[in-house]
Amino acid sequence: MATVDSTVRAGAPAAPGAEAGRVGVGPYRLGLRRLRRNKAALAFGALFLLIVVLCLCAPIYASDVAHTGPNANHVTETVKVGGVSKDVVSPTGVPIGPTWHGRFFLGADQNGRDIAVRLLYGGRNSLEVGAIATLITMTLATIVGIAAGFFRGFVDGVLARVLDLIWAYPVVLLGIALGTSLALGGITIGPFELQGNSLLVPAVIIGFVYVPYVAKPIRGQVLGLREQEFVDAARVGGAGPLRIMWSEILPNVSSTIIVFVPLMIANAILLEAALSYLGAGVQPPNPSWGTMISDGIRLIPSAMHMTFVPGIMLVLAVLGVNVFGDGVRDALDPRAKVRLEEHAEEASR
Amino acid sequence: MTRFVVRRLISMTLVLFAISVLTFLIFQAIPNGDPAARLAGRTSTPETVAAIRRTWGFDKPIYEQYITTMKKIFSGDVISYAQQVNVVHQIKLDLPATLSLAIGAGIIWLALGVLFGLLSAMRAGHFTDRALTVLALVGVSTPVFLLGAVALYFLAFKASIFPNGGYVPLTQDPVQWLYHMILPWLVLSVLFIGIYSRVLRSNLLDTMNEDYVRTARAKGISERRVLLRHVLRNSLIPIVSLWSLDFAAVIGGGAILTESVFNLQGVGQYAAESIAQLDVPPVMVIVMLGAFFVVVLSAVTDVIFALLDPRIRLTGR
Numbered sequence: 001m002a003t004v005d006s007t008v009r010a011g012a013p014a015a016p017g018a019e020a021g022r023v024g025v026g027p028y029r030l031g032l033r034r035l036r037r038n039k040a041a042l043a044f045g046a047l048f049l050l051i052v053v054l055c056l057c058a059p060i061y062a063s064d065v066a067h068t069g070p071n072a073n074h075v076t077e078t079v080k081v082g083g084v085s086k087d088v089v090s091p092t093g094v095p096i097g098p099t100w101h102g103r104f105f106l107g108a109d110q111n112g113r114d115i116a117v118r119l120l121y122g123g124r125n126s127l128e129v130g131a132i133a134t135l136i137t138m139t140l141a142t143i144v145g146i147a148a149g150f151f152r153g154f155v156d157g158v159l160a161r162v163l164d165l166i167w168a169y170p171v172v173l174l175g176i177a178l179g180t181s182l183a184l185g186g187i188t189i190g191p192f193e194l195q196g197n198s199l200l201v202p203a204v205i206i207g208f209v210y211v212p213y214v215a216k217p218i219r220g221q222v223l224g225l226r227e228q229e230f231v232d233a234a235r236v237g238g239a240g241p242l243r244i245m246w247s248e249i250l251p252n253v254s255s256t257i258i259v260f261v262p263l264m265i266a267n268a269i270l271l272e273a274a275l276s277y278l279g280a281g282v283q284p285p286n287p288s289w290g291t292m293i294s295d296g297i298r299l300i301p302s303a304m305h306m307t308f309v310p311g312i313m314l315v316l317a318v319l320g321v322n323v324f325g326d327g328v329r330d331a332l333d334p335r336a337k338v339r340l341e342e343h344a345e346e347a348s349r
Numbered sequence: 350m351t352r353f354v355v356r357r358l359i360s361m362t363l364v365l366f367a368i369s370v371l372t373f374l375i376f377q378a379i380p381n382g383d384p385a386a387r388l389a390g391r392t393s394t395p396e397t398v399a400a401i402r403r404t405w406g407f408d409k410p411i412y413e414q415y416i417t418t419m420k421k422i423f424s425g426d427v428i429s430y431a432q433q434v435n436v437v438h439q440i441k442l443d444l445p446a447t448l449s450l451a452i453g454a455g456i457i458w459l460a461l462g463v464l465f466g467l468l469s470a471m472r473a474g475h476f477t478d479r480a481l482t483v484l485a486l487v488g489v490s491t492p493v494f495l496l497g498a499v500a501l502y503f504l505a506f507k508a509s510i511f512p513n514g515g516y517v518p519l520t521q522d523p524v525q526w527l528y529h530m531i532l533p534w535l536v537l538s539v540l541f542i543g544i545y546s547r548v549l550r551s552n553l554l555d556t557m558n559e560d561y562v563r564t565a566r567a568k569g570i571s572e573r574r575v576l577l578r579h580v581l582r583n584s585l586i587p588i589v590s591l592w593s594l595d596f597a598a599v600i601g602g603g604a605i606l607t608e609s610v611f612n613l614q615g616v617g618q619y620a621a622e623s624i625a626q627l628d629v630p631p632v633m634v635i636v637m638l639g640a641f642f643v644v645v646l647s648a649v650t651d652v653i654f655a656l657l658d659p660r661i662r663l664t665g666r
Contacts, residue, residue, distance in 0.1 A: 165367050168647075169640045170603035173620070177375050177636040180624050266490065273492045274606055279625050290492075297498045297610075301506055311495045318490040326486070 027255070027332075034331040041327020048320030051313065055123035062117045065102045070121035071285045075112035079103050088112045094302045107305045109295060115309055122287035123313065126269055129203045129282065133268035134261060136207025141214035142257060146245050148215070149222025160219065167212040172274055178205045179280025197283040202275055206268045214260050221253050255332045262325025266318045273314060289314040353655050361648040365641060372637045373415050376629055377407075397430065422637070427630045429623065436631045440616055440638070446516045447615035450537065450608065451599040453530055458538035459592050462545025466588075467581065469546060470553035481546060488543030497536045497610035504532065514612035533611040537604055541595060545588060552584035559583075586658070590650050597646035601639025 035041060062069055078085045081099045088108050089095050095108040106116040148159040166174070182201050225231065226249070234248050269289075275281030276290030277297075284291060289310045296306030385402040402408060406417045421427050425437035469481045505513040511532045517525040556562065557580055565579045566572075595603075605617035612618070616635055623631040 161364075161367070165364065165371060168364065168368060168643045169636065170598035170601060170643065172605055173598075173601070173603055173636045173639045176605070176620070176624055177372070177632060180627060180629065180632055181376055270490075270492055274494065277492075277494050277606065278609075278621050293492070293495055297494070300498060300502045304502065307495070307498060311492075311499070314495070315487070315491050319486060322486050322490050326482075 031255075031328075031331040035327055038327040038331065041324050041330075044320045044322075045324035045327070048317055048324060051123065051317045051320065052127060055120050055127055058117070058120035058124055061120055062114075066105065066114050066117045067103065068114050068117055070118045070287050071113065073112050074108065074114075077112065095299075095306065097303065097305050106309050107303070109292075109306050110299060110303070115292075115305065118287040118292060119289075119310055119313060122289050122292050122310065123317070125199055125282055125286060125288040126272055126290065126314070127317070129199060129206065129272045129288070130265050130268040132200065132203035133206035133210070133272075134264040136204060137210045137214055137264050137268075138257060138261060140207070140211045141218060141260075142250075142253070144211065145215040145218025146222050146249055146253065149219040150226055150241065150245055150249060152223070152226075156219075159215075163212040163215055163219075166209070167216070169209075171209055171271065172278075174209050175205055175271055175275050176278055176280040178208070179275050179278075197286070199282060199286065202272055202281040205275070206271050209271070210264060210267060214257075214264065217260075218253050218256060221256060222249055225249055225252050259325070259329045259332055262321045262328060266321045266325065269314065269318055269321075289317075350655065354652055357648050357651055357655075361644055364644050368640045368644065369419060369637060370415065372633060372640070373418055375636075376633045377414060377418065401430070422634055427634055429628050429631050432626075432628070436634050439619060439631070440634065443614060443616045443619050445518060446613045447600060447602065447604070447608065447617060449516075449519065449526065449530055450533055450604055450613060450615060451596060453534040454537040454541075454599065454604075455592065455596045457534050458541035458545065459588075461538065462542045463549060463585070463588065465542060465546035466549025466553065467576075469550040470557075471576065473550075473554060478550075485543035485547050488539045491539070492606075493536060493540055494606040494610045496539060497533070497607060500532055500536055501610065514610070516613045516615070533607055533613060536611075537599070537607045545591070548591065549584060549588055552587060553580055556580045556584045586654065590647070590654070593646045593650040594643055597642040598639060601642035602635045603639055 058070075068074065074088045077088050079088055079096065079099060079101075080086075081101065086096060088104065089110060089112045093110060095110050095112065096104055097107045099105060099107065104114055104116070106114075106119065109115055109118070144159050144163070148156040148163075169177075179202065182205065231244060231248055234244050239248070272281050272288060273290030273293065276288050277294040279294075282288040282291050292310035293307055293314070296303065296308075296310070300307050385398045385405065385407050405421075406414055409417070422437070425435065427436040428434070429436050429439070465481050465485070469478045472478045501511075501514060505511045512529050515529055517529050519526045562575060562579055565575045570579075598604075600616075602616040602620050604615070605621050607613070608615040608617035609621040616638070620632055620635040623629075623635075
């Protein structure tokens with residue numbers, strides 16, 4: 001039996017197990033309780049949140065601490081470190097390393113731009129691309145997955161083939177194909193027009209590329225759900241297909257959708273970095289963690305802070321959201337974990 | 350069985366056709382802008398644009414353009430605009446490096462992925478499992494080009510244990526070939542090992558709850574034998590189909606990042622260099638090639654599985 005309506009189950013008399021005493025505890029409440037016990041997941045979730053907040057504070061840091069913007073060049077200037085005045089970029093083109101002071105806290109890049117300021121602004125861009133891409137993926141995948149699974153037949157035939165088709169392309173290759181093509185001319189979708197160098201271009205591309213990875217599992221789940229008695233009951237009750245999909249099917253796939261969100265954010269940030277590294281993602285001079293890493297890679301021997309600073313930040317952010325997402329999955333899908341205490345829930349799935 | 354194979358081959362052909370159409374559309378029919386200008390890239394003159402418009406037939410109807418493009422690709426006379434070299438010829442030159450990378454890394458990531466997944470599942474909840482989980486998560490959270498660059502800096506530039514990138518053909522010097530390939534193999538494998546070990550771990554744990562496993566235990570078979578002969582064999586099916594897809598993607602230029610970081614001069618790096626110059630014809634051909642490899646290899650895997658496991662013949666179409 002699927003967890004159709006948790007109140008029915010929890011309200012049933014003499015339900016065995018530790019949760020029996022609490023009446024009306026829904027699956028999400030149980031999931032939240034399990035998540036709260038997972039300290040590692042919470043800690044990494046907090047780490048990700050901290051990075052998000054820091055990046056949102058980028059303008060404050062730029063104006064009040066570093067006194068410079070993300071794209072401002074200071075190539076010919078000098079900076080005082082411990083009373084000694086030093087070139088921001090040396091005559092041989094080597095940028096200054098971390099000063100651990102307000103200005104150039106984490107050093108400069110080869111154009112004399114403040115790495116710490118760019119790191120925060122770049123983080124905003126990376127996270128923004130990740131968030132928008134995830135939103136696009138989840139929305140499209142949910143609609144396509146539910147429609148394909150629910151209507152089956154012709155609709156499913158067409159949608160499933162299209163998903164298979166997109167899925168056949170290696171992710172990075174499809175991303176760069178779209179990125180190269182769109183960076184030149186931009187896109188027009190209906191009334192929306194995007195310039196080639198807009199941040200939304202990589203976001204739309206990444207969002208689109210990952211749709212099959214989420215839509216396929218949702219479709220599979222809906223194929224099973226639509227045969228359940230509660231769907232028949234709704235149909236007998238006079239509900240149309242849209243209403244059934246919205247209020248009967250969607251709530252039952254919502255845990256799958258939730259599980260995919262952190263995973264998609266992590267993947268989207270990584271793909272943004274990869275596309276930017278190849279020049280098909282965020283377009284310069286806009287900073288993003290990916291563009292900063294690719295700026296730095298050629299200069300690792302002389303200025304490794306240019307690669308390591310954004311690299312460590314990127315890995316921490318992605319790791320944070322990955323570990324948290326892992327915890328969410330374990331909490332919402334106890335089958336994925338061997339814990340005897342949770343076998344009570346397993347029986348009801 | 351024959352029916353299954355024939356049906357699978359027909360659907361494969363249809364998908365291949367659809368991929369060629371979609372790839373064509375991505376590069377030539379996206380609204381906004383002149384496809385000839387797109388093909389010519391950013392550093393184009395009006396004369397080259399006009400020449401491209403004529404040779405690719407952009408003044409003709411779209412289906413005719415599609416046929417011209419495919420003819421050009423399959424007869425092997427696509428010319429790149431930035432460097433004026435034959436794209437198909439160049440890809441053939443680059444293929445040995447890419448194949449070396451794919452085969453070596455494929456073996457490593459499959460073997461280590463299975464080993465770590467097995468260890469993790471056997472010791473579920475214990476220290477080994479936790480440690481491997483952390484490692485796997487770090488592995489999937491690190492961009493491969495960052496890992497490659499850092500490994501090159503410390504192991505090649507600083508410590509001089511490995512060469513600083515580059516590719517030596519196997520036929521020219523097998524020892525140098527191996528020496529140059531070890532680091533790229535390991536770096537490319539890290540991500541996949543992370544994914545595979547985690548997928549296998551959860552598959553194994555699911556399978557351990559099956560009735561036939563209990564039956565096997567009840568018969569008095571040793572735990573080791575139960576795990577290897579009964580549980581692992583069944584849990585490997587999704588892993589192997591995953592492997593064939595990833596392997597195909599790497600052959601088709603999907604390891605574009607690893608190849609560029611290590612300067613392997615493979616198909617993927619060719620694509621990366623073409624993107625940097627916004628030279629579209631090579632990118633188009635390589636993207637199509639990558640998708641083709643995935644489709645063909647997944648069809649082959651399906652047929653092999655159907656031979657091995659009759660259940661797939663009945664359920665999976």
